[in-house]
Amino acid sequence: MELLRERLGLTGTHIGCDTSQCGACMIHLNGASVKSCTVLAVSADGADLVTIEGLAGPEGLHPMQRAFHEHHGLQCGFCTPGMIMSAVDLARRHPAPTEGQVRAWLVGNICRCTGYQNIVASVIAGAAAMHPAPAGE
Numbered sequence: 730m731e732l733l734r735e736r737l738g739l740t741g742t743h744i745g746c747d748t749s750q751c752g753a754c755m756i757h758l759n760g761a762s763v764k765s766c767t768v769l770a771v772s773a774d775g776a777d778l779v780t781i782e783g784l785a786g787p788e789g790l791h792p793m794q795r796a797f798h799e800h801h802g803l804q805c806g807f808c809t810p811g812m813i814m815s816a817v818d819l820a821r822r823h824p825a826p827t828e829g830q831v832r833a834w835l836v837g838n839i840c841r842c843t844g845y846q847n848i849v850a851s852v853i854a855g856a857a858a859m860h861p862a863p864a865g866e
């Protein structure tokens with residue numbers, strides 16, 4: 730995380746606890762969400778890393794980012810990058826997660842503003858947007 734923020738200027742990855750508890754520092758390492766505060770840069774050498782800055786595409790925000798915006802899934806926004814990185818990983822594994830699955834998955838992501846209700850709604854909507862039903866269904 731220090732490398733990401735201090736050397737590469739990717740400050741969207743936040744430092745909360747720095748002890749692997751809050752999830753503010755979540756990134757994708759080879760496609761899976763991990764808490765970057767406990768990943769040594771040298772151990773990620775050659776790995777595929779994606780931070781919150783890399784989620785949006787040429788067409789705009791990632792569907793999960795848009796869902797957080799549209800469903801008011803943030804208050805101060807400090808936990809939001811980590812929540813979104815975690816949520817994208819969940820939605821890739823479970824295209825239509827239940828509320829219980831979302832809450833269980835996000836147990837490692839702490840929101841000090843405690844706006845969990847809207848976060849859960851955002852994740853469910855974001856997962857649906859990532860996996861739209863085929864036309865005609």
Ligand code: FES
Pocket residue numbers: 743744745746747748749750751752753754755764765766767
């Ligand atoms: Fe990494 Fe809190 S800063 S889990």
Ligand code: FES
Pocket residue numbers: 803804805806807808809839840841842843844
């Ligand atoms: Fe403030 Fe989660 S929105 S910490």
